[in-house]
Amino acid sequence: MRDMLLIALYAFLGAAAVGLLGAGALRLLRHRSIGASLAVVTTVAVGSMLAGTLAVAWAMFLSSHDLTVVTTVVAMAAVVSLPTALLLGRRVVVGSRELATAARDFGDGGSFTPPAETAPAELVAISRELALTSERLAASREREHALETSRRELVAWISHDLRTPLAGLRAMSEALEDGIVDDPARYHRQIRTEVERLNGMVGDLFELSRIHAGALALTPARISVYDLVGDALAGADPLAREYGVRLVGGQVDAVPIEVDGKEMTRVLANLLVNAIRHTPADGTVAVAAEHSADHVVLSVTDGCGGISDEDLPRVFDTGWRGTDARTPPAGAGLGLAIVRGIVEAHAGHADVHNVTGGCRFEVTLPAART
Ligand SMILES: Nc1ncnc2c1ncn2[C@@H]1O[C@H](COP(=O)(O)OP(=O)(O)OP(=O)(O)O)[C@@H](O)[C@H]1O
Ligand SMILES: [Mg+2]
Incomplete structure (x- = not known):
C-alpha cells in the first residue's frame, strides 16, 4: 500500500513538473494559432506520462529493460498523438481562415456564403449565425434603399407639384397686372384656390416632417x-x-x-x-x-x-x-x-x-x- 502511494506521489510530481511547463507554454502561445496550443496539449499529455514513469523508475530503481520498454511505448504514443493533434489544429485553422474570408466578403457589401470546408461544430454554428446576420443586413439594406428611393421620388414629385401651380399663379398675376383679363373675379378665385391648395400641401409636408422626426407633440x-x-x-x-x-x-x-x-x-x-x-x-x-x-x-x-x-x-x-x-x-x-x-x-x-x-x-x- 505504501509503495502504491509512493508511486502515485512520484508519478504526480513528474507529471506536475511537465504540466507546469505546458501551462507556461500555453500562456506564451495564447495569441498564436490553436494548432500550436493543441501540439502543446498533446506534448504535455505524453510528456507527463513519460516524466511520471521516469520519476518512478528513478525512485524505485526499475530495471533498465523495463524502463526502455515503457519509454518506447510512450514514444510510440507520442508518434501517433502528435500528428493527430496537428491534423485537428490544421482543420480548425483552415476552417476559421475560410470563415474569416467569407465574413470579410459580406462586410464589404456582398452576401455571406458559408465556407464549403467541413469545420468543427462551433465554427459551423458561427457560420450559421453569420448567414442569418447577413440575411438581416441584406433586408435592412433593401429597406434603406427603398426608403431613399421613395424620399428622392417624393422630392421630385413635390417640386413638380409646387412648380405647376406656381407657374399658373405667376401667369394669372401677370395677366391681371397687364390688365388683359376679361373676368378678373374668376382669376382672383382661381388664385385663391391654388394658394389654398399650396398651403395645404406645405402644411402636409410640415406635418410629415414632424412625424418622421418624432417631433409630433400630442396633447391627449x-x-x-x-x-x-x-x-x-x-x-x-x-x-x-x-x-x-x-x-x-x-x-x-x-x-x-x-x-x-x-x-x-x-x-x-x-x-x-x-x-x-x-x-x-x-x-x-x-x-x-x-x-x-x-x-x-x-x-x-x-x-x-x-x-x-x-x-x-x-x-x-x-x-x-x-x-x-x-x-x-x-x-x-x-x-x-x-x-x-x-x-x-x-x-x-x-x-x-x-x-x-x-x-x-x-x-x-x-x-x-x-
Ligand atoms: N379611399 C380610397 N379609395 C381608393 N383609393 C384610395 C383611397 N384612399 C387613397 N387611395 C389611393 O392611395 C393613394 C394615396 O393616398 P393619399 O391620401 O396618401 O394621397 P393623395 O390623396 O393622392 O394625396 P393627398 O392626400 O396628399 O392630397 C391615392 O392617390 C389613391 O390612389
Ligand atoms: Mg389623400
Whole structure:
C-alpha cells in the first residue's frame, strides 16, 4: 500500500513538473494559432506520462529493460498523438481562415456564403449565425434603399407639384397686372384656390416632417368617438356635396377615447377626403366606430370599386398615389402617410382592405383607461 502511494506521489510530481511547463507554454502561445496550443496539449499529455514513469523508475530503481520498454511505448504514443493533434489544429485553422474570408466578403457589401470546408461544430454554428446576420443586413439594406428611393421620388414629385401651380399663379398675376383679363373675379378665385391648395400641401409636408422626426407633440384628451366622428363628418360635408356623395355615420358607438383631438380629426378628414374623391357620384361613404374591451376601431368605407392587390400594401407609403391611369392623382400622396404616422404615434395602427364595391380604411386605437 505504501509503495502504491509512493508511486502515485512520484508519478504526480513528474507529471506536475511537465504540466507546469505546458501551462507556461500555453500562456506564451495564447495569441498564436490553436494548432500550436493543441501540439502543446498533446506534448504535455505524453510528456507527463513519460516524466511520471521516469520519476518512478528513478525512485524505485526499475530495471533498465523495463524502463526502455515503457519509454518506447510512450514514444510510440507520442508518434501517433502528435500528428493527430496537428491534423485537428490544421482543420480548425483552415476552417476559421475560410470563415474569416467569407465574413470579410459580406462586410464589404456582398452576401455571406458559408465556407464549403467541413469545420468543427462551433465554427459551423458561427457560420450559421453569420448567414442569418447577413440575411438581416441584406433586408435592412433593401429597406434603406427603398426608403431613399421613395424620399428622392417624393422630392421630385413635390417640386413638380409646387412648380405647376406656381407657374399658373405667376401667369394669372401677370395677366391681371397687364390688365388683359376679361373676368378678373374668376382669376382672383382661381388664385385663391391654388394658394389654398399650396398651403395645404406645405402644411402636409410640415406635418410629415414632424412625424418622421418624432417631433409630433400630442396633447391627449378624453373625447367621445361620437363627437370626433360628428366633427369630421361636418367638415367633409361640403366636399361630399360637391362630389354628390352621401355621407353616413350611423354605426358609431359613443365610447370615450384618449387622443389628441386635433390630430385625430386630421386623420378622419384625410380618410374622408380620399373616400369621397374615389367614390362615384350617388355613392356612399360610411363612417363607423366599434369598440371592444381594449380597442376602438374607426372605419371609413367607400365605393371606390376596390384597390388592386398589388397596390393595397403601398397606399400608406409616403408620396405614393396610385398606378390607375383612369384616376389621375389629385393630391401629393401625403394624406395616408400622415394618417399612419399620427395613428402610430397614438400606439394604434392603420390598415386597409377591400370590401364589396369599395374599400375600408380602419384605424385601431387603444381604448381609454377607465
Ligand atoms: N379611399 C380610397 N379609395 C381608393 N383609393 C384610395 C383611397 N384612399 C387613397 N387611395 C389611393 O392611395 C393613394 C394615396 O393616398 P393619399 O391620401 O396618401 O394621397 P393623395 O390623396 O393622392 O394625396 P393627398 O392626400 O396628399 O392630397 C391615392 O392617390 C389613391 O390612389
Ligand atoms: Mg389623400
